[in-house]
Amino acid sequence: MKLNNKTLFVFASVLTLTGCNNLFSKHVKCDDESATSLVTQVLQDDLAQSLEHELKGLIKNGSIKDLDPAKLKLSAKNIQFSLVDSRTDFIDPNSPKTTCAIDLTATIPSDLVKKSNKARAKVDAVSVEEHANNLGVNYENNKIHLTLEYVLQPTDKGDKVLALLKNTANVQTVLSETLTYAFLKPQIEKNQIKNLEASKAAIQRNNAVYQENNEAVEASDAATEAAQAAIAAAEGYDEEYE
Numbered sequence: 001m002k003l004n005n006k007t008l009f010v011f012a013s014v015l016t017l018t019g020c021n022n023l024f025s026k027h028v029k030c031d032d033e034s035a036t037s038l039v040t041q042v043l044q045d046d047l048a049q050s051l052e053h054e055l056k057g058l059i060k061n062g063s064i065k066d067l068d069p070a071k072l073k074l075s076a077k078n079i080q081f082s083l084v085d086s087r088t089d090f091i092d093p094n095s096p097k098t099t100c101a102i103d104l105t106a107t108i109p110s111d112l113v114k115k116s117n118k119a120r121a122k123v124d125a126v127s128v129e130e131h132a133n134n135l136g137v138n139y140e141n142n143k144i145h146l147t148l149e150y151v152l153q154p155t156d157k158g159d160k161v162l163a164l165l166k167n168t169a170n171v172q173t174v175l176s177e178t179l180t181y182a183f184l185k186p187q188i189e190k191n192q193i194k195n196l197e198a199s200k201a202a203i204q205r206n207n208a209v210y211q212e213n214n215e216a217v218e219a220s221d222a223a224t225e226a227a228q229a230a231i232a233a234a235e236g237y238d239e240e241y242e
Contacts, residue, residue, distance in 0.1 A: 028152040028161050030086045030100035035152050038163045039102070040081050046168060047076045050176035058184075066190055072183040079175055080107040083148070097153045104148040106171060108178055113142050115182035122188050128178050135170040146171055 028035050055072050058064045082105040090099040108128075117127050125131075132139035138146065149166040 026096040026154065026158070027091055027098045028096075028154055030088045030098060030102070030152065032152075035161060035163065036083050036086060036102065038161065039148070039150055039165065040083060042163050042165055043081045043104075043106075043168065044076065044079075046165070046172050047079060047175055048073060050172050051076055051179060054176055054180050058180075064184070064187055067183065067187050072180065075112070075179045075183060078109050078112060079179075081105075082107070089149070095153070097151055099149070099151050102148050102150070104144075104146045104171075106144040106146075106175060108142045108144070108175070110142050112182045113178065115185045116178045117181075119181040119185035119188050122185075125181070128174070131177065132174045135174060137170050137174050139174065144171055144174065 051073050055069055058072075059069060083102050084105075086100055086102040088098065089101050092098070113128050119125075120127060126134065129139055132144070137144055146168070148168065151164045151166065152161055153164070154161045
């Protein structure tokens, strides 16, 4: 199984700011509590968008006939994002942009990782850990660690701020595919059972046809032998009375 090719989403989101910055400063501080809350919201929106993109492909391909699509999107709520130790990398003197960095930890519930890995194993896909390693994502014990880079920029009116995340694409890919495989596990198992039953039925049909053909051949051979015996008997009878 191959999941859909990923579209790399870059999200900018807005937040209304009320008295959280110096009114005489046009820059938003990296450690502003409202701004870090905004970054968390952008991460959640990013994941939801990635899952929505994945879901459309699965529905189009008819891959989830026995599953509730809503469950995939709801699974995003199980991912916990933690942001700590923000720092200011650059304050642009020519614009209101502030470039920041912060330590991000994304925690995936262990049961979802187990389901994802079981589903991957059934379709010969790499494990969650291998997938993360292949993408250069720092993954350990169901946690993803990243020094997240982002830019904060208030609007000209100063009543809102935009947050642009710069280096989360691979992290979001690992998260969305982990959740997608966990979601697909029941469907994969059902498909395998159906395929196994179909294979057994095909074998039984082939065996029945083989048996019928074999019986027909045996009947034909028996008829041939009977005919040959009758001919031989007739020839022996003729010779006896000549």
